[in-house]
Amino acid sequence: xxxxxxxxxxPPLVRLAHVGKVYDSGTIALADLTLDVAPGEFISLxxxxxxxxxxxxxxxxxxxxxxxxxxxxxxxxxxxxxxxxREIGFVFQEPQLMPWATIAENVRLPLKLARVPRAxxxxxxxxxxxxxxLSAFADAYPRQLSGGMKMRASIARALVTEPxxxxxxEPFAALDEITRTRLSNDLLEIxxxxxxxxxxxxxxxxxxxxxxxxxxxxxxxxxxxxxxVAIDHPGPRxxxxxxxxxxxxxxxxxxxxLAEAMGQPAPA
Amino acid sequence: MTPPKATDALHEAQMxxxxxxxxxxxxxxxxxxPARKRTDMADRWLPLAGGLGFLALWQVAVKxxxxxxxxxxxPSAVFVALWQDGPELLHALAFTAAITLSAFLxxxxxxxxxxxxxxxxxxxxxxxxxxxxxxQVTPMVAIAxxxxxxxxxxxxxxxxxxxxxxxxxxxxLSNTVLGMKSADHGLxxxxxxxxxxxxxxxxxxxLPAALPYIIAGMRVSAGLSVIGAVVAEFVAxxxxxxxxxxxxxxxxxxxxxxxxxxxxxVLTAFGLAMNMATGLIQRLxxxxxxxxxxxxxx
Numbered sequence: 001x002x003x004x005x006x007x008x009x010x011p012p013l014v015r016l017a018h019v020g021k022v023y024d025s026g027t028i029a030l031a032d033l034t035l036d037v038a039p040g041e042f043i044s045l046x047x048x049x050x051x052x053x054x055x056x057x058x059x060x061x062x063x064x065x066x067x068x069x070x071x072x073x074x075x076x077x078x079x080x081x082x083x084x085x086r087e088i089g090f091v092f093q094e095p096q097l098m099p100w101a102t103i104a105e106n107v108r109l110p111l112k113l114a115r116v117p118r119a120x121x122x123x124x125x126x127x128x129x130x131x132x133x134l135s136a137f138a139d140a141y142p143r144q145l146s147g148g149m150k151m152r153a154s155i156a157r158a159l160v161t162e163p164x165x166x167x168x169x170e171p172f173a174a175l176d177e178i179t180r181t182r183l184s185n186d187l188l189e190i191x192x193x194x195x196x197x198x199x200x201x202x203x204x205x206x207x208x209x210x211x212x213x214x215x216x217x218x219x220x221x222x223x224x225x226x227x228x229v230a231i232d233h234p235g236p237r238x239x240x241x242x243x244x245x246x247x248x249x250x251x252x253x254x255x256x257x258l259a260e261a262m263g264q265p266a267p268a
Numbered sequence: 269m270t271p272p273k274a275t276d277a278l279h280e281a282q283m284x285x286x287x288x289x290x291x292x293x294x295x296x297x298x299x300x301x302p303a304r305k306r307t308d309m310a311d312r313w314l315p316l317a318g319g320l321g322f323l324a325l326w327q328v329a330v331k332x333x334x335x336x337x338x339x340x341x342x343p344s345a346v347f348v349a350l351w352q353d354g355p356e357l358l359h360a361l362a363f364t365a366a367i368t369l370s371a372f373l374x375x376x377x378x379x380x381x382x383x384x385x386x387x388x389x390x391x392x393x394x395x396x397x398x399x400x401x402x403x404q405v406t407p408m409v410a411i412a413x414x415x416x417x418x419x420x421x422x423x424x425x426x427x428x429x430x431x432x433x434x435x436x437x438x439x440x441l442s443n444t445v446l447g448m449k450s451a452d453h454g455l456x457x458x459x460x461x462x463x464x465x466x467x468x469x470x471x472x473x474x475l476p477a478a479l480p481y482i483i484a485g486m487r488v489s490a491g492l493s494v495i496g497a498v499v500a501e502f503v504a505x506x507x508x509x510x511x512x513x514x515x516x517x518x519x520x521x522x523x524x525x526x527x528x529x530x531x532x533x534v535l536t537a538f539g540l541a542m543n544m545a546t547g548l549i550q551r552l553x554x555x556x557x558x559x560x561x562x563x564x565x566x
Contacts, residue, residue, distance in 0.1 A: 061461060062461070063457055063460060063461060088461075090458075090461050092454055092457070092458075094454055096452070096454040096455055096457070096458050098455060098472075098473075098476065099557050099558070100476045100477075100479070100556075100557045100558075101476075101557075109458070109462070109472070110462045112468075112472070113459070113462040113463065113464045113468055113472075114462065141556060141557045142557075143557065143559075157458075
């Protein structure tokens with residue numbers, strides 16, 4: 001449900017044109033990925049391991065160079081070195097918190113590195129912790145928190161800079177089903193509240209259909225996109241959505257594409 | 269944390285307004301059950317009871333077996349020597365302690381600084397590391413005469429300081445180098461993502477990540493600096509110094525075995541104090557977060 005103004009669609013936040021990545025070993029991690037990420041979208045990259053979905057995410061984040069193609073940020077400023085001001089948040093598969101710092105200090109890290117004044121940063125940290133429901137644990141150390149709560153802290157750290165684009169690399173993969181469901185609900189809430197754009201890497205069909213407005217299904221060797229499914233659902237994404245025929249139809253379509261990606265005949 | 273809003277019929281009710289996780293996931297509780305208190309007490313008194321038992325056995329054995337006081341004096345004689353030679357022993361301790369602490373602090377400062385410097389540049393590390401190792405494997409006793417010649421016999425204390433520093437330096441250097449390299453790869457990515465400067469990376473990532481290693485090195489060095497100061501005095505003191513090693517040598521030559529033991533007791537007590545002090549520093553710096561300081565409850 002991206003807010004499309006009538007007539008011309010808004011320019012994409014980031015545009016990938018025929019992007020490829022070849023490692024030094026000769027492995028083709030990603031071939032010819034073309035993708036426009038429009039503001040407000042929730043896009044999932046779905047596929048088996050080795051399909052280049054994480055590689056794509058890392059290149060968008062600037063954590064690795066692409067070997068071919070173009071990654072452009074049409075609405076972002078570029079600095080003198082030609083680096084775009086990406087305005088992104090990144091949530092890794094592991095929470096990646098500093099064990100020696102409290103949750104509040106961990107969440108403040110991006111602001112501290114950007115030299116935001118302490119008072120302003122702390123207000124923003126409190127606000128963000130509130131958003132992920134961790135206000136009571138601001139002074140706790142990561143080791144004192146459960147896996148789900150650490151992931152919440154990690155999401156808070158990604159959100160603290162008010163990014164326009166939130167990149168998430170299988171953030172819930174290591175969590176149990178109950179915690180994952182809960183975090184998925186909260187992520188949608190945050191997405192709606194902040195109006196940010198999300199690019200979400202996952203290998204779960206159900207997770208991607210539940211969360212996304214658009215799903216790119218990818219195949220390995222070489223990593224590439226083999227299909228795209230739009231999930232158009234105007235209502236709230238809640239338990240009723242999880243049980244609706246539209247959700248199930250979406251899951252079937254995505255599963256069929258995924259089976260194709262794995263080189264298997266689509267199930268009847 | 270806000271309590272769950274029971275009346276909120278909207279689907280959001282299950283989301284952000286509720287506590288993030290079940291109550292079972294609250295931070296680990298601190299108070300220990302009373303049953304453990306009793307074990308703690310026993311833990312505290314058991315070593316003392318063992319020590320007293322050993323002393324009693326020693327006293328009785330010396331009497332029953334009629335061992336000559338020139339071979340093994342009874343503990344009572346050692347206590348008498350401690351009391352009578354107290355001022356002299358404390359004076360010797362002051363000398364040894366000064367050498368030990370200076371050597372230890374020098375080793376700490378130089379080890380951390382050189383360790384940090386080595387890890388900033390791979391070429392510098394490649395260039396200097398083999399020589400640091402060479403310094404480490406060369407027996408301190410073997411270079412003692414050379415050091416004495418360099419600093420001059422009139423400044424034997426300086427020779428002791430240099431030798432004790434050589435011994436205490438390496439564990440801190442090698443641990444700092446290891447620690448500086450041990451920052452988590454995922455966290456390095458986080459810092460890259462937010463475009464941390466080299467200095468920020470050093471202050472907020474490498475140094476805190478290295479801290480547990482540096483402290484482990486520090487604890488080893490604290491013990492080694494005591495050993496270094498004493499051994500150095502044996503081999504390089506040449507009567508020009510007045511530390512505890514000299515007291516031991518002198519008492520030995522005078523067959524005052526009880527005083528030898530008394531000096532040993534003072535030396536051991538000093539070593540224990542060094543160990544406890546570094547243990548306290550470790551708890552202060554790592555207690556809140558590091559795995560080594562966490563008590564697991566099963």
